[in-house]
Amino acid sequence: MTPGAAMTPGAEVVVVGAGIVGAAVARALALAGVGVTVLDRGPAACGTSASGEGNILVSDKAPGPELELARHSAGLWPALAAELTEELGPRFPALEYEPKGGLVVATTAEGAAGLTGFAAAQRDAGVLATELSADQALALEPWLTPDPAAVVHYPEDAQIQPVVATEALLASARLHGARLRVGCEVLGPVVARGRLVGLRTTGGDIAADQVVVAAGPWSGEVAARLGVDLPVLPRRGVVLVTARMPQRVFHKVYDADYVGAVASGAEDLQTSGVVESTPAGTVLIGSSREHVGFDATLRVRVLRELAARALRLFPFLADVPVQRAYGGFRPYTPDHLPVIGPDPRLPGLWHATGHEGAGIGLSAATAELLRDLLLDRTPTLAATPFAVDRYVLTSTAPPTAAGTEHG
Amino acid sequence: MTQVVVIGAGPAGLAAAVRARGRGAEVVLVDAMAQVGGQYWRRPPEGPGGDGPLPGNDARRFAVLRERLAADPGCRVLTGTQVWALEQRPGLPPEVHLLQESPDGENRRLVLAPQALVLATGAHDRTLPFPGWDLPGVFTAGAAQTLAKGEGLPVGRRVLVAGAGPFLLPAAVSLAAAGARVVGVHEAASLGRLADGYLSRPWESAGALGKTLELGRYALAHARHRIPYRTASAVVAAHGAQRVESVTVAALDAEWAPVPGTGRELEVDAVCVSHGFTPRLELAVAAGCRIASGRAVLVDAAQRTSVPGVYAAGEITGTGGAHLALAEGAVAGHCAAGGDVADPGLRGIRRLRRVHAAFARRLEAAHAVRPGWRGWLDDATTVCRCEGVTVGTLREVAAATGSAGMRSLRLTTRAGLGMCQGRVCGRTVEELLGVEGAGDHRPVAVPVRLGDLASEPVAVELVDSTSAHRMKPVEPCGTQRANRGGA
Ligand SMILES: Cc1cc2nc3c(=O)[nH]c(=O)nc-3n(C[C@H](O)[C@H](O)[C@H](O)COP(=O)(O)OP(=O)(O)OC[C@H]3O[C@@H](n4cnc5c(N)ncnc54)[C@H](O)[C@@H]3O)c2cc1C
Ligand SMILES: Cc1cc2nc3c(=O)[nH]c(=O)nc-3n(C[C@H](O)[C@H](O)[C@H](O)COP(=O)(O)OP(=O)(O)OC[C@H]3O[C@@H](n4cnc5c(N)ncnc54)[C@H](O)[C@@H]3O)c2cc1C
Secondary structure, three states: OOOOOOOOOOOEEEEEOOOHHHHHHHHHHHHOOOEEEEEOOOOOOOOHHHOOOOEEOOOOOOOOHHHHHHHHHHHHHHHHHHHHHHHHOOOOOOOOOEOOOEEEEEOOHHHHHHHHHHHHHHHHOOOOOEEEOHHHHHHHOOOOOOOOOEEEEEOOOEEOOHHHHHHHHHHHHHHOOOEEEOOOOEEEEEEEOOEEEEEEEOOEEEEOOEEEEOOHHHHHHHHHHOOOOOOOEEEEEEEEEEOOOOOOOOOEEEEOOOOOOOOOOOOOOEEEEEEEEOOOOOEEEEEEEEOEOEOOOOOHHHHHHHHHHHHHHOHHHHHOEEEEEEEEEEEEOOOOOOEEEEOOOOOOEEEEEOOHHHHHHHHHHHHHHHHHHHOOOOOOOOOHHHOOHHHHHOOOOOOOOOOOOOO | OOEEEEEOOOHHHHHHHHHHHHOOOEEEEEOOOOOOOOOOOOOOOOOOOOOOOOOOOOHHHHHHHHHHHHOOOOEEEEOOEEEEEEEEEOOEEEEEEEEEOOOOOOOEEEEEOOOEEEEOOOEEEOOOOOOOOOOOOEEEHHHHHHHHHHHOOOOOOEEEEEEEOOOHHHHHHHHHHOOOEEEEEEEOOOHHHHHHHHHOOHHHHHHHHHHHHHHHHHHHHHHHOOOOEEOOEEEEEEEOOOOOOEEEEEEEOOOOOEOOOOOEEEEOOEEEEEEOEEEOOHHHHHHOOOEEOOOEEOOOOOOEOOOOOEEEOHHHHOOOHHHHHHHHHHHHHHHHOOOOOOOHHHHHHHHHHHHHHHHHHHHHHHHOOOHHHHHHOOOOOEEEOOOOEEHHHHHHHHHHHOOOOHHHHHHHHOOOOOOOOOOOOHHHHHHHHOOOOOOOOOOOOOOEEHHHHHOOOEEOOOOOOOOOOOOOOOOOOOOOOOOOOOO
C-alpha cells in the first residue's frame, strides 16, 4: 500500500514546512533515528501556527475518524509537553500547557437541543461530556451569562501556547539531530525513474529519500509544484485579543450555536464564539471562518460578529477593550479531514496537512501516524480515513464530516 | 463635489482641510484629541468645552487655520473621535471607522465612505531604552513639555534632558520656563555630525530661515537660563530606589557607543529623553499604502500614496517638523480635492516644501539614531515596559529557540504584545534582534471596547442629498465636545 515506504533509519527525509505539523513530524522521525531536514521559505513558526489559538479539543468533533485522531492526540499531549519542558530546560519559554477543560454553552433553545444530542453521540464514542445545570455552570464560570439554555462540560479539552509549542518541537528535533533550513522555498521536484528523489528550492537542489509536505494552507500549492493535485485550501480566521485583566474566564468556553449549522462549505462568514483567557492575562475571542482565499484585509463586520458572540457568553466583556486582532488561514480539505500518508501518484512523496482549525491539537497524533507509516510500523490508529487516496480514487467528494471545529 | 476625509488635525491635517475647502470639496476633519492642533499646537483644555490659550509657536498661523475651518459650513470637525479601523475597498479609498467616546459611556460608532482620504496622523516621540529608564521620574521629552507648557508643571526640580534632535532644545526651555533647573542637555550626535548636517551647503537652509531662527531663539533662551549643552553625550543609566535619584552620563563615539571610562554620575530628580520621532503608520498600513524604507509613507509629488484616492502628509511621510507638515498638507488637500500639483496657486507652497524637506534631511543626517546605543544596555534593562520583557530575556529566548522570525519572537517573548502594541518598543526590539518585523501592522488602530465593537455603526453621510451644502448628522461646524479623546 505504501509506495516507497519501509525506510531504513539513517535515510534522509525532507519535511516542507516549519509549522507545528512539520515540527512534530520532524521530531518524531528524528527520535526514531531518521535523518531529517526541515525546510521553510520563511522563518520557522511564523505561518498558520503563529496565527491561531492553541486549543486542543475533543469537544467540537463529531464521532468519526477526526474525533479518534483528536482523542489520541489529546492523550499524547500531557506527556509530550512534559518531555519537551524537561528536555529544553527552564530557559526555554513556557509551553503553557493547561488541561483546563471546556464548557460548551447554548444560549438558545435550538442550540440546546443540538448540543445535548451532539454530546450524547460523543459520550457513546467515549468522550467525557457532562451536562451541567445553570448553577453548576456558574460555579465553574461565575461571569457566564446567568441563563444559559444548556451547558456541557468537556474535561478533556486543553490549551497550549502554539508558537512556543512549535519552537519547542523544532528545538527538540534539532537536539535529536534534525536540521532546519529557513529562507528556502520549494519550487519543484527532482524526479528519477518516476520517483521523487529531491526538491528544487531557492537554496538549490536538495536530495531526499522521502519528502513530507507539511506546508499548512500552502500545501496545495506545494503539491502542485511537485506535480500532484491536493485539495487543501485556505479558510480565513480572525481572533480578537483583549487588554490584560484579572482572570474572569477559567475554562475554554464556546458557544454551541454552531451545532445546528453543521460544517458548511459556504463562502459566507461563519463565526463560532470561543472565549478563553491566557496566562498572560488577555482574553482571546475566536474565531471566524471565511472563504476569501489568502486575502488578509480586515473586515469590520467579522470583528463585530465575533464581539457580539462573545458578549452573549460573557456580558461583562462589553466594557473590556480589544487591543488587537490577528488572523490566519486554516488549511482545509473538502471533507474537513487531514491528509496523512503517502501519495500513490508519486513514490517518495508524503503528506501531513489539511488540519483546518485543529492542527495544533492534532499535530502530536499526526506525527506519530506519519512516522509509523513511513517506518512501516503498525499505526495505533487506522490510517485509511486520512489517506490521500480518497481524493485520487473517487471522483465525487466524500460525505462531509459533521461538527464544526472551534479553532 | 468631492468628499474628502482628513485624519489628523495637526499642522498637516489643518492645512489639508483648508486647501481642500479652497477647491470646494466637502471636508470632514477627524482627530482623537479634544482640540485641533496636533502635537505642534497642543494646548491645555480650559474648562468644559473651552479652548485654552494659544501656544507660542506660529500662534497666528494656527488661529487663522482654525478659524477658517470653524466658520466654514462645508467642513465638519470631529474632535474627540478616534479612527479605530480602515477597511479597504477595491479601487477606492478605504472606509473610515470612527469611535466617539463620551464620558457617560454612550459611545458612538460611525462610518465614513470618502471619495478621497488624507492621512495626517503625525508621529510620537521615540525613546531608546537604558538601564533604569523604567523608573518613575523618567519622562519622554514630549510628555514633559506637554506638562510644562500645558499645566505649567515642571516634571522635577533638577532635570536632565537627553537624547537626540532639535526637539531637546524647546523641551529644555519649556522646563526652565516652568521653574525647573535644567542641569544639562545631552545630545548624542557628535559636534562633527551636527556641523555636517547644519552647516554644509548653507544655501539650502536659506529658505528655512524661520526654522533656523527658531532654533537660534531656543539657543538664546538656553544661554539665558544657563543650560549646559553637550554633544556626543548620553544618559547611559538612571539610578534610584523608588524613583530617579541620579543618572550616569557618558561620552559617545561617532556611532553612539559609550566611551569607556567617561561615565559620571549627576544628581537629578527627573530625566527627559527623546531620540527623535516615529511616525504613526498603522492607518497608512491598514489602508494598504506602501511604506518606504525608514518607515515613511511613500508619496509622489502630489502627496499621493500607492492606494487610489489616499494622500499622506506631515510626519508620516518622514520627520520634517511643523513647517514641512503645513506645506505637505496644503498640497495633499489641494490634490485630494481634485487639484493638480502643478497648479500655479501651489507654486509658493511647493517651494516651501522643497526647502523644508532639504532642511529636514539635514536634521535627519545630524541626529539619526546610530547603532552603538546598544552598548549602554545590560541584560536587566527592560525593553518592553508593558510586558516587562528585558534585554536578557529577548536574547535568551532568541538563542534558545534559534528563531529568526519576528512573529514567533514576539509571541514567545511577549515583547510588543502589551497595551502600547509595540509602539514604544517595536523598533528597539527589531534592532536588538536584527530581525525585521511586521512594522506597524495594527489593524485595530486604537483599543475598542467589545460593547462598542458589537454595536451597529452609524453611517455618516458626508453630504445631505436634499441640500448640497449641509452635512449630516447636523452638528455645528467646529463643535468640540469636552473631555474626549486622548491618544
Ligand atoms: C484563527 C485560527 C485559529 C485557530 N485555532 C486553533 C486552535 O485553537 N487549535 C488548533 O489545534 N488549531 C487551530 N488553528 C489551526 C492551526 O493553526 C493549523 O491547523 C496549524 O497551525 C497548521 O499547521 P501547519 O504546520 O500545517 O501549517 P503552518 O503553521 O502554516 O506551517 C506551514 C509552513 O510551510 C511553509 N511553506 C509554505 N510554502 C512553502 C514552500 N513553497 N516552501 C517552503 N516552505 C513553505 C510556510 O512558510 C509555513 O511556515 C487555528 C487557525 C486559525 C487561522
Ligand atoms: C511631543 C512632540 C513635540 C513636538 N514639538 C515640535 C516643535 O516644537 N517644533 C516642530 O517643528 N515639531 C515638533 N514636533 C514634531 C511634530 O510632530 C510636527 O512638527 C508636527 O506636529 C507635525 O504635524 P502633523 O500634522 O504631521 O502631525 P501631528 O501634529 O502629530 O498631528 C497628528 C494628529 O493626528 C491625530 N491622530 C493620529 N492617529 C489618529 C487616529 N487613529 N484617530 C484620530 N486621530 C488620530 C493625532 O491625535 C494628532 O492630533 C513635536 C512632536 C512631538 C511628538
